[in-house]
Amino acid sequence: MPKEYVNPNSLFPSLPHGFSQVVIASGRKMVFVSGQTAWDARKNIVGGDSVLEQARQAFRNLEKAMEAAGGTLRDIVALRIYVVDYQAESGTAMGTAVREFFSPGNPPTSTWIGVSALADPEFLIEIEATAVLD
Secondary structure, eight states, X not given: OOEEEEOXXXXXXXXXXXXXXXXXXXXXXXXXXXXXXXXXXXXXXXXXXXXXXXXXXXXXXXXXXXXXXXXXXXGEEEEEEEEETOOHHHHHHHHHHHHHHSOSSSOOEEEEEEESOOSSTTOOEEEEEEEEEO
16 A cells, blocks of 8 residues: 655654654555554453553554454554553653554654543553555
Protein backbone atom coordinates (compact mmCIF):
# COMPACT_ATOMS: atom_id res chain seq x y z
CA MET A 1 0.00 0.00 0.00
CA PRO A 2 1.48 3.35 -0.99
CA LYS A 3 1.90 5.71 1.93
CA GLU A 4 3.39 9.16 2.01
CA TYR A 5 4.69 10.56 5.29
CA VAL A 6 4.57 14.34 5.42
CA ASN A 7 6.34 16.32 8.11
CA PRO A 8 6.39 19.91 6.84
CA ASN A 9 8.95 22.38 8.12
CA SER A 10 6.05 24.71 8.93
CA LEU A 11 5.08 22.38 11.83
CA PHE A 12 7.23 21.31 14.78
CA PRO A 13 9.47 18.26 14.23
CA SER A 14 7.33 15.35 15.44
CA LEU A 15 9.51 12.36 14.50
CA PRO A 16 11.58 12.55 17.73
CA HIS A 17 8.28 12.19 19.58
CA GLY A 18 7.36 9.03 17.65
CA PHE A 19 4.70 10.25 15.23
CA SER A 20 4.26 11.79 11.78
CA GLN A 21 2.32 15.01 11.27
CA VAL A 22 0.48 13.62 8.21
CA VAL A 23 0.17 10.22 6.53
CA ILE A 24 -1.43 10.01 3.09
CA ALA A 25 -2.49 6.45 2.29
CA SER A 26 -4.31 4.65 -0.47
CA GLY A 27 -5.32 1.03 -0.54
CA ARG A 28 -8.26 -1.28 -0.99
CA LYS A 29 -9.19 -2.06 2.60
CA MET A 30 -9.46 0.09 5.71
CA VAL A 31 -9.04 -1.57 9.10
CA PHE A 32 -10.38 -0.06 12.32
CA VAL A 33 -9.03 -1.70 15.46
CA SER A 34 -10.88 -1.33 18.75
CA GLY A 35 -8.98 0.04 21.70
CA GLN A 36 -6.35 -2.44 22.86
CA THR A 37 -5.38 -2.60 26.52
CA ALA A 38 -2.98 -4.53 28.73
CA TRP A 39 -5.21 -7.60 28.95
CA ASP A 40 -3.71 -10.84 27.72
CA ALA A 41 -5.85 -13.51 25.99
CA ARG A 42 -7.16 -14.70 29.39
CA LYS A 43 -8.08 -11.18 30.55
CA ASN A 44 -5.13 -10.96 32.94
CA ILE A 45 -3.69 -7.46 33.23
CA VAL A 46 -0.06 -7.30 32.05
CA GLY A 47 2.20 -4.61 33.42
CA GLY A 48 0.51 -3.79 36.71
CA ASP A 49 0.87 -0.10 37.49
CA SER A 50 3.53 0.51 34.81
CA VAL A 51 2.32 2.63 31.89
CA LEU A 52 5.28 1.40 29.83
CA GLU A 53 4.54 -2.29 30.40
CA GLN A 54 0.81 -1.84 29.83
CA ALA A 55 1.58 0.04 26.60
CA ARG A 56 3.88 -2.74 25.41
CA GLN A 57 1.13 -5.31 25.99
CA ALA A 58 -1.43 -3.12 24.22
CA PHE A 59 0.91 -2.80 21.23
CA ARG A 60 1.46 -6.59 21.21
CA ASN A 61 -2.34 -6.98 21.16
CA LEU A 62 -2.59 -4.42 18.38
CA GLU A 63 0.01 -6.37 16.43
CA LYS A 64 -2.08 -9.58 16.81
CA ALA A 65 -5.23 -7.74 15.72
CA MET A 66 -3.46 -6.45 12.62
CA GLU A 67 -2.20 -9.93 11.77
CA ALA A 68 -5.78 -11.23 12.06
CA ALA A 69 -6.84 -8.53 9.59
CA GLY A 70 -4.11 -9.55 7.14
CA GLY A 71 -1.74 -6.69 7.91
CA THR A 72 1.10 -5.57 10.14
CA LEU A 73 1.86 -2.59 12.34
CA ARG A 74 3.43 -0.96 9.25
CA ASP A 75 -0.08 -0.67 7.77
CA ILE A 76 -1.32 1.51 10.63
CA VAL A 77 -1.76 5.13 9.61
CA ALA A 78 -3.29 6.60 12.79
CA LEU A 79 -3.26 5.91 16.54
CA ARG A 80 -5.47 7.28 19.28
CA ILE A 81 -3.92 6.70 22.68
CA TYR A 82 -5.95 7.19 25.84
CA VAL A 83 -3.94 7.65 29.05
CA VAL A 84 -5.52 7.69 32.52
CA ASP A 85 -4.55 10.72 34.63
CA TYR A 86 -1.95 11.83 32.10
CA GLN A 87 1.33 13.08 33.60
CA ALA A 88 4.69 13.88 31.99
CA GLU A 89 6.13 10.49 32.99
CA SER A 90 3.18 8.80 31.25
CA GLY A 91 4.11 10.63 28.07
CA THR A 92 7.72 9.52 28.37
CA ALA A 93 6.64 5.88 28.82
CA MET A 94 4.18 6.02 25.92
CA GLY A 95 6.80 7.62 23.66
CA THR A 96 9.24 4.84 24.51
CA ALA A 97 6.67 2.15 23.66
CA VAL A 98 5.62 3.83 20.40
CA ARG A 99 9.24 4.04 19.25
CA GLU A 100 9.78 0.34 20.10
CA PHE A 101 6.92 -0.80 17.87
CA PHE A 102 6.99 1.67 14.95
CA SER A 103 9.61 2.79 12.43
CA PRO A 104 11.33 5.99 13.57
CA GLY A 105 11.34 7.33 10.00
CA ASN A 106 7.70 6.60 9.15
CA PRO A 107 5.52 6.33 12.26
CA PRO A 108 1.74 6.70 12.07
CA THR A 109 -0.05 9.87 13.04
CA SER A 110 -0.96 9.94 16.70
CA THR A 111 -3.29 11.68 19.12
CA TRP A 112 -2.85 11.24 22.86
CA ILE A 113 -5.85 11.91 25.07
CA GLY A 114 -5.79 12.19 28.85
CA VAL A 115 -8.86 10.61 30.46
CA SER A 116 -10.06 10.18 34.02
CA ALA A 117 -10.80 6.44 33.65
CA LEU A 118 -11.15 3.56 31.20
CA ALA A 119 -13.47 0.51 31.15
CA ASP A 120 -11.54 -1.36 33.85
CA PRO A 121 -9.98 0.40 36.86
CA GLU A 122 -6.68 -1.45 36.23
CA PHE A 123 -6.30 -0.06 32.69
CA LEU A 124 -3.82 2.80 32.49
CA ILE A 125 -3.86 3.08 28.69
CA GLU A 126 -5.93 2.08 25.67
CA ILE A 127 -4.75 2.25 22.05
CA GLU A 128 -7.07 2.43 19.04
CA ALA A 129 -5.79 2.25 15.45
CA THR A 130 -6.74 2.83 11.83
CA ALA A 131 -4.88 1.00 9.06
CA VAL A 132 -5.01 0.83 5.27
CA LEU A 133 -4.22 -2.45 3.42
CA ASP A 134 -3.75 -3.23 -0.25
